[in-house]
Amino acid sequence: MKKSVVIVGAGLGGLSAAIHCRLKGHDVVVLEQGRVGGKAGRISEGGYTLDPGPSIIILTEIYKKVFRDAGRNPDDYLQFERLNPITRVMFRGETIDIPDGYEAAQGLIDRVAPEDSAEFAVMWSKLCKIAPLVEKSVFAHPYEKPWQLADPSLIKFALPFDVRKTYKELVDGMFKSPLLRAFFYGFPSYGGQSYRSKAPGALLIPYFMLQDGVWYPKGGVAAIPEAFARLATELGVEIRTGAKVVGFEREGNRVSAAILDDGERIASEVFICNRDRVQTQSWLGRELPAKPSYSYFTVHMGVRRKFPELKHHTLFVPDDFEAGFEELYEERVFPSSPIVYLNNTSDTDSSVAPEGCSNLFAVVTSPANEDHLDWPALTAACVDRTLGVMARAGVAIDASEIEMQRVQTPVYFEQEHGNFRGSLYGADEKYRLFGMFPWSNQDSEFRNLLYVGGSVQPGAGLPMVTLSGKFVAEMV
Ligand SMILES: Cc1cc2nc3c(=O)[nH]c(=O)nc-3n(C[C@H](O)[C@H](O)[C@H](O)COP(=O)(O)OP(=O)(O)OC[C@H]3O[C@@H](n4cnc5c(N)ncnc54)[C@H](O)[C@@H]3O)c2cc1C
Structure with missing residues (x-):
């Protein structure tokens, strides 16, 4: 059934939600306080153009699918250049280029860290088996209810790595060379976790970097939200910039309107908040986590x-x-x-x-x-x-x-x-849902209030917030 949907925020998550809601036939208005793209905007100063936030672009198929779902050719909106090396590492006086693709990377490790060669190959073959399971589970839908933890894909995903171990213990158990340890230690932080958390899924980030490539979007990272905004507008989404929301009006267990800073009241049947979910608790009269x-x-x-x-x-x-x-x-x-x-x-x-x-x-x-x-x-x-x-x-x-x-x-x-204490991943990991997932996309009290973006499932990062937009459109 066609509904009216108001989205607070035109970050990539909000734009993805707008497109997916519109594709389901809903009437969509996006209220953005600043510029389209949020953290994935653009800085232009004195002849220099810089990305203000995200810069490592992976999993480009996730963006392209948004255009295909809308019956468009993604190449008409976005062009990506594959980078090789995927990154250079400066370590202990050496300059090491990590090449694109598993085989080339394995060849590099055979040369620079032969003691870890065999374990790297073992890890890779395990990751090759579990990556498709992630696409069927965590990337496919949110986890809101305890019974969903019995999902066979999720269980099979956890089996190849010892889930009793912390991420650091896993890495230390696999690799002896300081180079590999240093390279791998940082990945849980991409999702707001430390290396002392049980986060074997973070190993998928380097897997996707090597397997699917690291890319540069023509025009810089801001080209991605700009392309999403163009598609949204073509589909009939109204994007209002300079519209700062200062709170929600509530009636019983529903949100009835978004209130702008000039006092304007915008009523709707459904509200999707692309503002940090933790910070938004204060609009609902709730305590913020410490x-x-x-x-x-x-x-x-x-x-x-x-x-x-x-x-x-x-x-x-x-x-x-x-x-x-x-x-x-x-x-x-x-x-x-x-x-x-x-x-x-x-x-x-x-x-x-x-x-x-x-x-x-x-x-x-x-x-x-x-x-x-x-x-x-x-x-x-x-x-x-x-x-x-x-x-x-x-x-x-x-x-x-x-x-x-x-x-x-x-x-x-x-x-x-508007991030909670400037954190980019919401509350500390000890507040995670079932101890492992980012917060839910659905408010537990206000049933017509949904959340999209880096502070909710499936997590932070541009590909994840794009999926988050699809999740909430399905929940509308
Ligand atoms: C320095 C840095 C480096 C990063 N590196 C990477 C990387 O390499 N690769 C990667 O994939 N990800 C990276 N990320 C993470 C990625 O940028 C974020 O996860 C993603 O951009 C979040 O998108 P979002 O839609 O959730 O939120 P945002 O981009 O924050 O968008 C939220 C939008 O809501 C608007 N808004 C907020 N409050 C209101 C209000 N009251 N009224 C109206 N509008 C409002 C904001 O203005 C904003 O436009 C990085 C982030 C940072 C900061």
């Missing part, structure tokens, strides 16, 4: 020279990387010497920086805006530590070369994007 999950600290730089020593994606691993993980996960502080991911799209795309210049974007996994951290006071030291790790690996940037610089701390994500 502890947020993790966030990112980022430094964007327009630099007046080229860096032949960098690839599109480069990972700087400091010698004492284990100490950094302990500081992050146990002490919940910004590591003294963090692993730094550096994005340099000017390696692939000459249009994103003035001639002879580079657009650099450093990302460090960090604690969120927790009570014990004074981010404004910490910011300068965190920039120094980030650039210090790069300098010690041989990529020193002098302040006089930097033409533009922009720093995003968890406080920025809290204030600009």
